[in-house]
Amino acid sequence: MARYLLQRVFAAILTVFVTTIAVSMLIHLVPGDPVQIMYAQSQGTTPEQLEEVRARLGLDRPLVEQYVTYIGRVLQGDLGHTIRGEQPVLELLLLRLPNTLVLASAALLIAATIGMTLGFVAAYKRGTWIDTVLMTTAILGVSMPHFWLGLILLFYFAVQLQWFPVAGNGIENLVLPAVTLGLTNAAIIARLTRSSMIDIFDQDFIRTAHAKGLPKAVVLSRHALRAGLVPIVTMIGLQFTYMMGGAIVVENVFGWNGVGRMAIQAIFQRDYPLIQGFILMFAVVVVTVSLLMDLIYAWLDPRIRR
Amino acid sequence: MTGPGMISDTPIAGAPAPEAAEAAETAGPVLSVEGLSTEFRTAAGIARAVDGLSFELRRGEILAIVGESGSGKSVTSLSIMGLIPDPPGRIAGGRVMFGGQDLTRLGEREMQRLRGDGISMIFQEPMTSLNPVLSIGRQMTEGIMHHLGLGPAEARARAIEMMRRVSIPAPESRLGAYPHQFSGGMLQRIMIAIAMSCHPRVLIADEPTTALDVTIQAQILDLMREMRDSTGTSIILITHDMGVVAETADRVVVMYCGRKIEEAGVRDLFARPRHPYTRGLLGALPVLGQAGAVGSGALSEIPGVVPALTALPAGCRFSDRCALATERCRAEPPPLEEPAPGHRVACWHADAAEAGA
Numbered sequence: 001m002a003r004y005l006l007q008r009v010f011a012a013i014l015t016v017f018v019t020t021i022a023v024s025m026l027i028h029l030v031p032g033d034p035v036q037i038m039y040a041q042s043q044g045t046t047p048e049q050l051e052e053v054r055a056r057l058g059l060d061r062p063l064v065e066q067y068v069t070y071i072g073r074v075l076q077g078d079l080g081h082t083i084r085g086e087q088p089v090l091e092l093l094l095l096r097l098p099n100t101l102v103l104a105s106a107a108l109l110i111a112a113t114i115g116m117t118l119g120f121v122a123a124y125k126r127g128t129w130i131d132t133v134l135m136t137t138a139i140l141g142v143s144m145p146h147f148w149l150g151l152i153l154l155f156y157f158a159v160q161l162q163w164f165p166v167a168g169n170g171i172e173n174l175v176l177p178a179v180t181l182g183l184t185n186a187a188i189i190a191r192l193t194r195s196s197m198i199d200i201f202d203q204d205f206i207r208t209a210h211a212k213g214l215p216k217a218v219v220l221s222r223h224a225l226r227a228g229l230v231p232i233v234t235m236i237g238l239q240f241t242y243m244m245g246g247a248i249v250v251e252n253v254f255g256w257n258g259v260g261r262m263a264i265q266a267i268f269q270r271d272y273p274l275i276q277g278f279i280l281m282f283a284v285v286v287v288t289v290s291l292l293m294d295l296i297y298a299w300l301d302p303r304i305r306r
Numbered sequence: 307m308t309g310p311g312m313i314s315d316t317p318i319a320g321a322p323a324p325e326a327a328e329a330a331e332t333a334g335p336v337l338s339v340e341g342l343s344t345e346f347r348t349a350a351g352i353a354r355a356v357d358g359l360s361f362e363l364r365r366g367e368i369l370a371i372v373g374e375s376g377s378g379k380s381v382t383s384l385s386i387m388g389l390i391p392d393p394p395g396r397i398a399g400g401r402v403m404f405g406g407q408d409l410t411r412l413g414e415r416e417m418q419r420l421r422g423d424g425i426s427m428i429f430q431e432p433m434t435s436l437n438p439v440l441s442i443g444r445q446m447t448e449g450i451m452h453h454l455g456l457g458p459a460e461a462r463a464r465a466i467e468m469m470r471r472v473s474i475p476a477p478e479s480r481l482g483a484y485p486h487q488f489s490g491g492m493l494q495r496i497m498i499a500i501a502m503s504c505h506p507r508v509l510i511a512d513e514p515t516t517a518l519d520v521t522i523q524a525q526i527l528d529l530m531r532e533m534r535d536s537t538g539t540s541i542i543l544i545t546h547d548m549g550v551v552a553e554t555a556d557r558v559v560v561m562y563c564g565r566k567i568e569e570a571g572v573r574d575l576f577a578r579p580r581h582p583y584t585r586g587l588l589g590a591l592p593v594l595g596q597a598g599a600v601g602s603g604a605l606s607e608i609p610g611v612v613p614a615l616t617a618l619p620a621g622c623r624f625s626d627r628c629a630l631a632t633e634r635c636r637a638e639p640p641p642l643e644e645p646a647p648g649h650r651v652a653c654w655h656a657d658a659a660e661a662g663a
């Protein structure tokens with residue numbers, strides 16, 4: 001168990017480390033001169049000014065030196081300042097991050113509840129019309145882009161019915177984006193739950209549980225669901241990563257003030273320090289969540305727990 | 307076809323004490339399967355996996371059901387347990403009499419009360435037959451609590467007692483362990499402990515030793531005999547291993563393509579197998595183009611394959627693999643006859659087969 005955890009933590013640190021390399025090199029991956037692109041929109045910047053910015057960002061130094069400087073700052077909690085406004089990147093991100101986490105968590109809750117229920121029912125009723133209807137709906141859900149579903153919900157519930165406000169950051173504003181993000185992911189979870197549970201229902205130990213004379217409900221919950229939870233929870237953990245990605249789109253559709261919305265603005269403004277900070281933070285969140293999932297996984301599966 | 311005449315079987319060594327045998331005679335069979343047919347709907351049509359099968363299980367006896375893969379042994383046991391997956395399967399006819407009731411007519415609730423209590427079952431793969439994410443203690447006590455109505459502490463005590471009886475060392479400390487922490491042999495012991503924990507009258511063991519090492523196999527078979535001797539539980543032992551049959555069973559039913567083709571006391575069957583298929587299983591069949599195998603005692607494979615259930619031969623189902631097959635065999639299915647007391651066989655040329663030995 002201790003060894004397993006140590007392995008997971010090590011893998012997590014390695015992931016973040018690799019991300020820092022990618023992030024620090026990001027600016028050089030863009031074709032053309034990054035400084036010129038950054039300042040392309042502002043009028044009247046002289047070549048001297050550009051040189052000055054380049055020096056300030058350290059872009060005139062060798063790559064290795066650039067990286068060492070960058071990682072040194074990151075380790076001290078300094079993610080640099082935004083190009084425009086000169087605000088500290090970390091502070092900006094931390095201000096918005098809770099909003100995104102709330103959105104992604106609410107969406108995950110919706111997705112897991114709906115997805116697992118439908119998947120379980122479909123598996124139990126496999127081969128019947130109920131299964132067909134549920135899984136067809138799920139395929140539609142999976143193939144529906146976030147922004148598309150988001151716009152439909154927005155139009156119907158906010159504009160037509162006026163049940164929810166169109167934009168804002170209160171709890172009533174959370175419903176539509178969370179449902180949008182939740183529903184498309186519910187479909188994915190439903191499909192996985194179904195295939196996991198079908199696999200479990202065919203296992204010998206389920207037959208044993210029936211042969212013991214246990215009531216069906218006990219066999220389904222205590223034996224089947226409990227065993228199926230291991231792959232399903234792992235998948236839901238992975239799903240959280242997609243949720244974070246989806247949040248970027250959904251936040252922009254609904255004007256939800258999270259990091260995703262800020263990231264899109266940063267991209268449009270070519271605000272490299274902010275983009276870098278965003279990616280790094282994103283990586284840290286994803287890695288932390290997957291570490292958490294590993295813990296839950298170990299707790300659920302005695303073969304790992306030991 | 308299961309008249310009272312068959313009780314006059316030759317006495318069998320290893321059978322329970324004479325008093326027990328007498329009790330069985332007066333009390334009648336514990337379980338009797340009468341004309342059982344179980345079908346599955348498949349892409350190729352209706353597959354009748356068990357076709358008009360009848361046999362009786364006497365008190366305290368170990369009845370072996372043998373036959374090659376696909377002969378319907380597992381379907382028979384699942385039919386008795388009421389565990390045939392429906393769809394695609396269903397019991398199409400016949401009765402399973404147990405405790406004065408026809409189990410095929412019981413509702414799901416009533417069957418649940420019976421499973422694990424009056425009739426319990428163990429399976430081929432002990433490694434996969436226990437839930438990997440639940441502790442052994444949990445899996446042992448749940449049935450005990452459910453059927454015997456015991457509280458957690460009493461159920462625990464009963465579980466420990468059962469684990470001791472199947473020789474699990476230090477049972478108290480093993481209750482919290484998980485299946486992956488045990489060997490296959492130990493898990494099969496635990497399965498037996500679970501199956502026996504609610505005092506069943508019938509234990510169905512579907513290939514309980516097939517997945518185990520030879521030495522472990524013998525231990526598990528010993529344990530099952532011991533359980534039978536101490537509790538009087540009747541056992542249906544499903545196997546395709548004639549060695550296991552010889553070592554463990556009192557009586558044998560041989561199945562082929564869903565039908566009983568021979569039935570006899572174990573000694574009688576081994577001394578005088580009458581059906582060519584049984585002789586094949588025993589490795590003494592005069593097989594097509596394999597004359598050397600006659601009487602060699604080697605475990606010869608029966609040539610050919612089991613026909614598909616949806617494309618069975620018109621007459622004897624064994625005819626396309628049988629060295630003795632004649633026109634009549636291919637045209638008419640042979641009826642089940644009783645050429646000697648307690649010895650039944652379905653073959654037009656049973657006498658010839660015996661003479662060929």
Ligand SMILES: Nc1ncnc2c1ncn2[C@@H]1O[C@H](COP(=O)(O)OP(=O)(O)OP(=O)(O)O)[C@@H](O)[C@H]1O
Pocket residue numbers: 346347348353355373374375376377378379380381382391394395546615
């Ligand atoms: N769920 C099912 N659907 C369709 N056919 C089935 C099903 N279960 C069993 N059968 C068929 O019933 C026949 C008998 O199978 P059964 O499992 O009883 O054989 P067996 O004698 O136990 O063989 P083995 O030694 O391999 O365990 C086989 O032809 C099998 O294909």
Ligand code: SF4
Pocket residue numbers: 581582583622623624625626628629630631632635636640652653654655656
């Ligand atoms: S009836 Fe004929 S084909 Fe069938 S087993 Fe007997 S001899 Fe062989």
Ligand SMILES: [Mg+2]
Pocket residue numbers: 379380381512
């Ligand atoms: Mg079988």
